[in-house]
Amino acid sequence: xxxxxxxxxxxxxxxxxxxxxxxxxxxxxxxxxxxxxxxxxxxxxxxxxxxxxxxxxxxxxxxxxxxxxxxxxxxxxxxxxxxxxxxxxxxxxxxxxxxxxxxxxxxxxxxxxxxxxxxxxxxxxxxxxxxxxxxxxxxxxxxxxxxxxxxxxxxxxxxxxxxxxxxxxxxxxxxxxxxxxxxxxxxxxxxxxxxxxxxxxxxxxxxxxxxxxxxxxxxxxxxxxxxxxxxxxxxxxxxxxxxxxxxxxxxxxxxxxxxxxxxxxxxxxxx
Amino acid sequence: xxxxxxxxxxxxxxxxxxxxxxxxxxxxxxxxxxxxxxxxxxxxxxxxxxxxxxxxxxxxxxxxxxxxxxxxxxxxxxxxxxxxxxxxxxxxxxxxxxxxxxxxxxxxxxxxxxxxxxxxxxxxxxxxxxxxxxxxxxxxxxxxxxxxxxxxxxxxxxxxxxxxxxx
Numbered sequence: 001x002x003x004x005x006x007x008x009x010x011x012x013x014x015x016x017x018x019x020x021x022x023x024x025x026x027x028x029x030x031x032x033x034x035x036x037x038x039x040x041x042x043x044x045x046x047x048x049x050x051x052x053x054x055x056x057x058x059x060x061x062x063x064x065x066x067x068x069x070x071x072x073x074x075x076x077x078x079x080x081x082x083x084x085x086x087x088x089x090x091x092x093x094x095x096x097x098x099x100x101x102x103x104x105x106x107x108x109x110x111x112x113x114x115x116x117x118x119x120x121x122x123x124x125x126x127x128x129x130x131x132x133x134x135x136x137x138x139x140x141x142x143x144x145x146x147x148x149x150x151x152x153x154x155x156x157x158x159x160x161x162x163x164x165x166x167x168x169x170x171x172x173x174x175x176x177x178x179x180x181x182x183x184x185x186x187x188x189x190x191x192x193x194x195x196x197x198x199x200x201x202x203x204x205x206x207x208x209x210x211x212x213x214x215x216x217x218x219x220x221x222x223x224x225x226x227x228x229x230x231x232x233x234x235x236x237x238x239x240x241x242x243x244x245x246x247x248x249x250x251x252x253x254x255x256x257x258x259x260x261x262x263x264x265x266x267x268x269x270x271x
Numbered sequence: 272x273x274x275x276x277x278x279x280x281x282x283x284x285x286x287x288x289x290x291x292x293x294x295x296x297x298x299x300x301x302x303x304x305x306x307x308x309x310x311x312x313x314x315x316x317x318x319x320x321x322x323x324x325x326x327x328x329x330x331x332x333x334x335x336x337x338x339x340x341x342x343x344x345x346x347x348x349x350x351x352x353x354x355x356x357x358x359x360x361x362x363x364x365x366x367x368x369x370x371x372x373x374x375x376x377x378x379x380x381x382x383x384x385x386x387x388x389x390x391x392x393x394x395x396x397x398x399x400x401x402x403x404x405x406x407x408x409x410x411x412x413x414x415x416x417x418x419x420x421x422x423x424x425x426x427x428x429x430x431x432x433x434x435x436x437x438x
Contacts, residue, residue, distance in 0.1 A: 013321045017354040020329045024336075024343030024350060028401050031342025040333070042340050051338075054292045113295075113339070115302035117403050117411075120340035156340060163405075184403075184411065187301070248298075 031118070032164060041149045041156050042111065042122050048154035051122055055110040059251060066251045073140035102217050103257040105129060107137075110154075114161055114187040114247045121157040125255065126150050134215055136256040142221040142244040143167065143209060144253055161187055161247055169222050170210040174199060177210040180222065180241070187247045189226065192239040199237065201228050207241050214258050214265070275316070283331060286311050291338035302415070305422040306345075308335060309394050310430060312353050313387060314375050317360065328353035341402060348397040352390050359389050376435055387427050388420075395420045 008015065027040050042048065059066075107129075111122035125131050127150050135147040137157050145159040146167075158165050161182050169192055170177035176199035178192045192207060205225045211218025226240040258264075286308045297304050312328050332349030336342060363386040364378060375383065399412040399419075 013325060013354070016322055016325055017350060020325065020350045021347055024329070024332070024346035025401075027333075027336065027343030028347060028404070029342070031340070032404055040336055040340075040342060042338055044337075047338050050288070050291070058296075115298045115304060116339075116341065117408075118341070122340075184408070 042120070043126065043149045043151040043154040043156045045151065045153075048110075048122065048124075048151065051111045052124060052154075055108075059108075062249060062251065065249060069140060070252060101259045103259055105131065105255040105257070107131075107155075107253050107255055109157075109251055109253055112248070112250060114159070117163055117184045119159040119161045120148070121145065121159050123147075123155045123157055123253070123255070124153070126153045126155050128152050130257075131155050131255055132257075134261075135258075136215040136220075137253050138216075138220055138256060139245055139250055139253050142223065143216065144245065144250065146215055147255065159247070160190060160243075167216070168210045168212045169207050171195070171199060171201075172206040172208045172219075175210075177212065178236070178239075180207075188243050190223070190241050190243060192241050193231075193236065195228075195237040195239060197230065197235055197237065201225060201237060201239070203227065207239070214261050216256065217258075279315075282311060283327075287331070287334050287338075290335055295339060299422065300418075303418045303422055305419065305426045306395070306398070307423065307426050307430065309349075309352070309391055309423060310427045312349060312356070312394075313390055313427070314431070321357075325350060325353045344398055344401040347401055348394045351397055352394045355393070356390070359386060363389070375431075383431070384424075384428060387424055391423050391427065392416065392420050395423070 031040070042051065105125060107123045107125040109121055110124050113119045113121060121144075123131075123137070131147060131150055133147055133150065137144045137147060143160060145157040145162070146165060147155050148158045149156045160167060160180065161184075163182060163184060166179040166181055168177055169180045176195050178194040180190055180192050182190045195201070203225055207222040207225065209216040209218060209220040209222060221244050223241040223243040226242045228237050228239040230236070231238050290306065290308045294305050294307055308331060311331060315324055315327075328349040329346055332346035333343070335345040339345070363382050395416040396412070399415045400409070403409075403412045403415075
């Protein structure tokens with residue numbers, strides 16, 4: 001017994017080092033598996049508060065470009081609104097209302113990141129705004145990511161520039177679908193895998209979300225085809241997609257909630 | 272004694288805030304960021320006890336991780352260089368270190384730069400290989416280590432020069 005205690009006392013720095021290294025490796029591995037609840041994340045009171053006050057200063061510097069983006073979107077929405085043909089009569093039933101099971105919440109990015117291989121963003125909305133895990137996040141131009149951790153006032157977003165997520169996407173013209181991944185090389189370009197060989201592809205075609213998950217509705221723009229080639233087995237195309245979003249300059253975003261989420265999840269889990 | 276504790280606490284907080292609020296957003300040429308907080312581990316007084324030093328380095332890395340949502344990669348890299356620092360000190364400064372009389376203000380500039388280089392590159396190599404976590408992308412990790420390491424080194428040397436002039 002004496003010897004064991006002596007051993008610990010003699011090697012206490014080494015043992016402490018091993019313990020701390022082990023701890024940090026556990027945190028690292030946790031961060032590489034999507035959906036494990038993480039202990040170390042920036043959506044807490046302290047880091048969220050600091051990022052919020054830092055962002056209050058930073059947002060002044062790109063006020064102009066953000067205003068232009070918002071104005072562009074307003075312009076588009078106005079043109080849609082005033083160009084709808086026909087008056088809305090009394091008793092008129094808008095058939096699009098039937099499928100309105102998506103709820104939108106606007107939010108602001110207070111920490112952007114695109115230089116790392118697993119990028120995580122921070123939003124200024126959290127559980128008190130009824131934001132929860134697995135809600136989709138988009139901008140006015142296209143897809144951005146998925147909510148991961150939430151605290152009362154803040155939420156982290158796994159960006160599409162993260163090697164841990166795959167998002168289902170398809171061609172706009174046809175229904176050929178594949179999964180969207182990022183190869184960490186360029187923050188404005190992602191890869192669409194497993195598009196079948198018979199799909200008609202053209203450079204410049206639009207890629208949209210496929211609506212095959214309960215996170216994103218169908219038809220949210222992702223980007224345009226930059227180039228494509230067959231994979232090594234020559235059965236599927238791998239497509240380089242240029243994102244519509246400039247991932248280095250985002251501030252105003254929308255969080256999408258699928259209000260039927262619970263029902264769908266219940267149904268899937270019961271099987 | 273008390274003075275040292277207070278000044279190091281302030282250093283710790285200032286370095287963490289500087290890192291997460293400014294340096295993490297530089298993104299020079301796309302993805303090159305300096306990690307200046309390493310200088311805290313480099314210049315920590317030597318005669319203090321090692322347990323506290325290793326623990327403090329872990330805390331420093333973990334607070335950076337907390338802000339940048341990177342799991343535990345900064346903590347792992349920091350705690351490792353804190354643990355192997357005596358070996359590097361012995362290699363770089365030799366006999367001065369043996370007598371425990373080393374003061375970073377008075378050592379030879381060349382030896383100090385070599386000491387920085389070794390610590391920074393070991394730190395960055397661990398950091399990026401854990402962050403990328405993929406053997407097939409090892410070249411990317413090495414590339415990031417090299418470029419970010421040069422950036423960090425420049426900043427560390429500039430910081431030491433500026434702050435040693437003042438005193």
